[in-house]
Structures are given as structure tokens and as C-alpha cells.
Amino acid sequence: MLGNFDSLREISRNARGWSVGSLAFPRARSWRPSAVSSETTGNIDSRAQPRPQCLEHNRDGNDKKITRGVYAQELEVAARAVQLGCMLAQRVQERILRKEENAGSKDDKSLVTVADWGVQAVVSWVLSQAFGEEVSIIAEEDTKGLKGMNGIQTLQRVVAVVNECLSQASVVGLTPPSRKLGTIEVLRAINKGNSEVRSSRSWVLDPVDGTLGFVRGDQYAIALGMIEDGRVVLGVLGCPNYPMRPQWLNYHQKYYRLASKIAPPPPGKWHKGCVLTSAKGAGQAWMEPLVWNSDGSFLLNPPRVVAVSPVDDPAQATFCEPVEKANSSHSFTEGVADSLGLRKRPLRVYSMAKYAAIARGDAEIFMKFARAGYKEKIWDHAAGVLIVEEAGGVVTDAGGRPLDFSKGRYLEGLDRGIIVSCGTGLHRRIISAVDASWNSSKL
Ligand SMILES: Nc1ncnc2c1ncn2[C@@H]1O[C@H](COP(=O)(O)OS(=O)(=O)O)[C@@H](OP(=O)(O)O)[C@H]1O
Numbered sequence: 170m171l172g173n174f175d176s177l178r179e180i181s182r183n184a185r186g187w188s189v190g191s192l193a194f195p196r197a198r199s200w201r202p203s204a205v206s207s208e209t210t211g212n213i214d215s216r217a218q219p220r221p222q223c224l225e226h227n228r229d230g231n232d233k234k235i236t237r238g239v240y241a242q243e244l245e246v247a248a249r250a251v252q253l254g255c256m257l258a259q260r261v262q263e264r265i266l267r268k269e270e271n272a273g274s275k276d277d278k279s280l281v282t283v284a285d286w287g288v289q290a291v292v293s294w295v296l297s298q299a300f301g302e303e304v305s306i307i308a309e310e311d312t313k314g315l316k317g318m319n320g321i322q323t324l325q326r327v328v329a330v331v332n333e334c335l336s337q338a339s340v341v342g343l344t345p346p347s348r349k350l351g352t353i354e355v356l357r358a359i360n361k362g363n364s365e366v367r368s369s370r371s372w373v374l375d376p377v378d379g380t381l382g383f384v385r386g387d388q389y390a391i392a393l394g395m396i397e398d399g400r401v402v403l404g405v406l407g408c409p410n411y412p413m414r415p416q417w418l419n420y421h422q423k424y425y426r427l428a429s430k431i432a433p434p435p436p437g438k439w440h441k442g443c444v445l446t447s448a449k450g451a452g453q454a455w456m457e458p459l460v461w462n463s464d465g466s467f468l469l470n471p472p473r474v475v476a477v478s479p480v481d482d483p484a485q486a487t488f489c490e491p492v493e494k495a496n497s498s499h500s501f502t503e504g505v506a507d508s509l510g511l512r513k514r515p516l517r518v519y520s521m522a523k524y525a526a527i528a529r530g531d532a533e534i535f536m537k538f539a540r541a542g543y544k545e546k547i548w549d550h551a552a553g554v555l556i557v558e559e560a561g562g563v564v565t566d567a568g569g570r571p572l573d574f575s576k577g578r579y580l581e582g583l584d585r586g587i588i589v590s591c592g593t594g595l596h597r598r599i600i601s602a603v604d605a606s607w608n609s610s611k612l
Pocket residue numbers: 279309375377378379380381382490491492493494495496497518519520521539540543546549
């Protein structure tokens with residue numbers, strides 16, 4: 170196993186592929202031409218863009234590799250880890266909807282499920298295999314809820330789903346562990362998410378962002394970022410239920426599921442689910458569609474470039490916000506929307522799928538104004554901010570300052586709220602509108 174990130178430069182390449190730590194990546198894994206056909210990608214996006222130049226074709230034409238700057242290897246590992254997390258979470262969500270699994274609550278009364286712990290264990294395991302046991306991971310979950318009489322049964326289900334998922338790691342091009350992980354190993358993997366923040370490099374993980382949406386069968390996200398010297402340098406955002414047709418974002422997933430029962434999507438074609446990726450300085454963001462199989466696994470599709478919307482006229486803009494007004498004041502954003510001249514009704518979506526909507530150009534604005542005293546956590550924003558910025562968007566607090574990821578687990582010093590938009594012109598207008606409405610608001 171490689172001991173540290175510097176060792177990544179020593180990544181070994183051989184005839185079969187390459188490896189990072191003890192993870193082997195087969196040479197022609199997910200970007201074989203067979204997985205690239207329009208049959209499997211479906212009607213991905215009417216705004217689909219030409220293949221990015223960063224997708225290099227090898228001379229034999231049978232193998233494609235992605236080079237995404239200095240963080241290419243980290244991004245590759247992170248994307249695979251999040252894809253595995255998507256598989257795990259989606260299976261648990263199905264079980265919750267079939268009432269075979271349920272959610273519990275944490276000390277702060279927020280929801281937690283087998284998927285929150287399971288995804289954290291899987292992502293942490295993959296990162297440790299790739300970058301060594303001393304990798305620093307700052308993640309949302311701890312193992313308190315897995316202790317005691319009540320916790321032990323949940324823990325058994327977490328261990329089972331983690332092993333179920335890791336046994337299928339080859340779906341994402343990773344080598345499954347040689348034997349099942351034991352309870353102690355799973356607990357250790359989850360606990361690794363409580364590392365101290367490092368000044369050099371720390372991974373930041375929200376294993377299931379938007380847990381409320383998750384248990385309600387709706388949108389949620391798996392968000393993994395990497396912070397280096399206080400700046401987010403890499404982001405991967407898995408959105409397993411993100412619809413191929415963005416207009417479906419307006420509806421709860423239960424309608425989508427109903428429609429899918431009446432007219433099932435053709436097998437092997439993309440209809441929902443994607444993983445967005447980018448790295449600092451790439452100047453681009455990518456989306457990998459997930460083509461779900463009936464057994465809860467998926468086919469990987471080649472990444473394609475996504476970009477923010479070119480719209481800068483507020484009258485044409487769509488703005489998104491959290492579903493729960495406890496998480497962001499709907500009445501305040503209504504006032505801002507009014508004074509900005511936004512005409513469309515707000516798009517209320519659970520989780521960081523809102524960042525995905527901005528990066529993909531499906532919406533132009535995302536605003537979040539939490540109640541006074543609430544401290545935003547870095548894992549709820551890191552991956553989304555990086556992806557939106559690299560896709561051409563802007564993210565600041567309401568004072569127009571970049572979010573500060575250098576102060577530990579929280580976004581310290583945040584001025585009022587978070588504003589995400591597709592461009593600087595629109596962004597300036599939003600900030601002015603927020604200023605104009607602020608003093609008369611009760612926030
Ligand atoms: N009181 C309060 N105010 C502001 N924000 C809060 C608050 N409580 C929680 N959270 C964080 O919001 C995350 C969920 O954000 P969403 O945009 O998905 O909200 S919503 O569920 O659609 O309303 C949610 O992320 P998850 O815990 O991962 O679901 C929290 O980190």
C-alpha cells in the first residue's frame with residue numbers, strides 16, 4: 170500500500186492497467202467503446218457537448234483514459250468510491266421504500282440510516298486502500314448510533330450491506346476485497362471519517378446528503394471533496410436519482426417511479442443517476458451517467474462535459490432552494506426573487522443535487538439562508554462548490570466572499586447565506602437584491 174499522497178507519483182502502470190495502493194484499476198475498464206454507444210447513453214442531453222479534449226484516445230482506439238490535471242489519480246479513485254457509494258445507497262433506499270429497512274435518529278434528532286454509515290465505510294475503505302491508512306477524512310457520521318443493544322442490529326445490517334457492495338466493486342473497475350470485512354474493520358472505516366483536519370490534504374465526505382430526501386425516496390447526493398491548504402481542489406458528487414430529463418426535478422421521485430412502472434425505461438438506457446466530477450483548474454466539469462441494471466448495479470458511461478447555463482436574464486432564470494423551510498427561509502428568498510424579477514416558481518430539491526442542477530445548466534441560481542446561529546458544515550458544500558466553479562459558475566456568501574474551507578469542520582465567518590449562480594452578472598444582481606431585502610427581513 171502506498172504510504173502517502175506523494176507516493177501517488179509512483180503509481181505503477183503495467184500491461185494490465187494501473188494501481189493506486191492496493192487498488193487495481195483494469196486497463197480498459199469503464200470507457201470501452203461497448204459502454205459508449207448512444208444505445209447505453211440514451212438521449213443524454215440536448216445540450217450535450219463534443220467530447221472534451223481531455224479525453225485522450227489511445228492509438229489502438231480500444232481504450233480511453235481521462236487526464237484531468239494534477240489530481241487525475243485522486244479524481245479517479247474518488248469517482249470510483251462515490252460510484253460504489255451510489256450503488257449501496259440506492260439499494261438501501263429501495264429497501265426503505267419497501268419497508269424492509271428504516272431510518273433512525275441521531276442525538277440532534279436528524280435522520281440517519283444504514284446507508285449513511287455504509288457509504289461512509291465504503292468510501293473510507295476505498296480511500297484507505299488507495300492512499301494508505303493515515304489518509305485524513307472529515308465525514309458526517311460517527312459510530313455512536315451503532316453502539317448498545319439497539320445499535321448492534323443496525324451495525325449488522327451496515328456490515329452486510331458494505332460487504333454486499335464491496336463484493337461488486339468490479340462494476341466500477343475496482344478489485345473487491347479478498348475476504349469479507351469484519352465488524353471491527355467496518356467500524357474502523359467509519360471512524361476514520363472523524364480525522365483531524367490536516368493543513369496539507371483532507372478528504373471531506375457527506376455519505377448521504379439530504380437524508381430527509383433519501384428516506385422519502387427522493388433526491389439525495391453522495392459528496393466527496395478534497396481540501397488542500399484550505400482550498401477545495403477536487404469534487405465528486407453522486408446523484409443517483411438525478412433525472413435524465415431535468416424537468417422531472419420539479420416532481421417528487423414517487424411520480425417518476427410511478428411513471429416508470431407504467432412505461433418502464435428501456436433496459437440498458439440511461440434514464441436517471443449521474444456522478445459529477447471536477448478538479449481545481451480543470452476549467453471544466455464532467456458528468457458520468459449511471460445506467461441502472463435491475464439488480465441494483467449499473468453500467469458506467471463515459472464522462473461528458475457539463476457547463477452552467479448561459480442565461481443572465483432573471484426573468485428566464487430558475488432558482489433552487491432546500492425543500493425544508495427550517496433549513497432555509499423560503500419567505501426571505503421569495504422576497505429576493507421578487508425584487509430580482511425572477512418569474513419562475515422556485516425549484517425545491519433535497520441535497521447537493523441543487524449544485525448539480527447549477528453545474529449542469531438545469532437551473533441558474535441556488536440560494537440558502539439558514540436561521541441565525543446555524544453553522545454550515547464543509548461536507549455539505551465542498552464538492553458542489555468546486556464542481557459549479559469549474560463548470561463556469563460562481564459561489565459566494567451573501568457578502569460576495571468565497572466560502573472559507575480553511576477553518577475546520579464549519580464554514581466559519583459565513584456572511585448571512587450562500588449564493589450560487591451561473592455567472593458574475595446575475596450573481597452581482599442577487600447580492601444587491603439580498604442586501605436590499607436583508608434589513609427588513611426577520612433573519
Ligand atoms: N437548521 C438547519 N439549517 C440549515 N441547514 C441545515 C439545518 N439542519 C440541517 N441542515 C443541513 O442541510 C442539509 C440538507 O440540506 P438540503 O438542501 O437537502 O435541505 S432540505 O432537506 O431540502 O430542506 C443537511 O444535510 P444532511 O444532514 O446531509 O441531510 C444538513 O447538513
